Amino acid sequence: MSIDLDRNGAVAIITINRPERRNAMDAEHYAGLSRAWTEVRDNPAIRAAIITGAGDKAFSAGADLKSFTAAPAPLAELMLTQQGQLLNRGLEIWKPVIAAVNGVCLGGGTTLLLSTDIRVAARHATFSVSEVKRGLFPANGGTQRLIQQLPHAIAMELLLTGDSIDAATAERWGLVNRVVEPDELMPAALDYADRIAENAPLAVQAAKELALRSRDVDLASGLRLEQLMLRLLQTSADASEGALAFSEKRPPRYTGA
Incomplete structure (x- = not known):
């Protein structure tokens, strides 16, 4: 039982390793996942990350409800908003993250x-937010x-019924990019990650940050943020390297500087 972080070149691979519980997470696993996300955020050698689950049955069944309902956290912890930050809880990681969904999600x-x-999802993967069935x-x-990510009626159907959808439906609704055979899952995720890691890391991170922040700002403010970020990146060594590599007809050697 663990949260494993391995490296494949510039790509970090985070595995929720608790297959006997369908990769459900108790407090210990959430803490381990928080540490893994912090390593991805802070390590300049990591340019992209993949998150997956151990085994071929489950990506993650989410929170281990038995562990939390049996011993709820002290109410005071509700005010510790920056403790144990997670990607889905608001931790800002501008390096791209690819999900390799290997089963129940x-x-x-x-x-x-x-x-x-x-x-990327294996063909047998299923998806649901079934919490309303558990109060x-x-x-x-x-x-x-x-x-934000699905049409209103579809999002509300998932939220309010708690029902599951299969991988083909998730792909049709735009919840996942690709559906592949199980043995093609990690190669497909690594292909995405490797192609991203070949690009200029500062530019990739800026593109992700600006795209996500666009949800919270008006268009004029978003366009201004683009101008400022672009002007800043134009002074980077990577921008110079990109132009030089193009003129010399060779692959660029980006350093993130």
């Missing part, structure tokens, strides 16, 4: 999925991101 697994940038609702962004 339930509850908190789906809210985690919603905070990623690119999603709860999908927190950590479930009620916020689902309505």
Whole structure:
């Protein structure tokens, strides 16, 4: 039982490793996942990340409800808004994150999925936010991101019924980018991550940040932020390297500087 972080070149691979519980997460696993996300955010050698689950049955069943309902956290912890930050809880990671969904994606697994940038699913994967069936609702962004990322009626159907959808439906609705055979899942996710990692890291991170912040600002402010960020990146060594590599007809060697 663990949260594993491995490296494949400039790509970090985070695995929720608790297959005997369908990769459901208790407090210990959430803490481990928080540490893994912090490493992705802060390590300049990492340019992209993949999040997946161990085994071939489940991406994640979300929170281990038995562990939390049996011993709820002290009420005072509600005010510690920056403690144990997670990607779906608001931790800002501008490096792209790819989800490799290898099975059941339930509850908190789906809210985690919603905070990623690119999603590949195995053909047998299923998706749901079923918390209303248990007297709860999908927190950590479930009620916020689902309505942003799907058409209103579809998002509300998932939120209010708690029913599951299959991978083909998720692809049709735009919840995932691709559906592949199980043995093609990690190669497909790595292909996305490797192609991203070849690009200029500062430019990639700026593109992600500006795209996500556009949800919260008006168009004029967003365009101004683009101008400022572009002017800043024009002074970078990577921008010079990109132009030089193009003129010399060779692959660029980006350093993130």
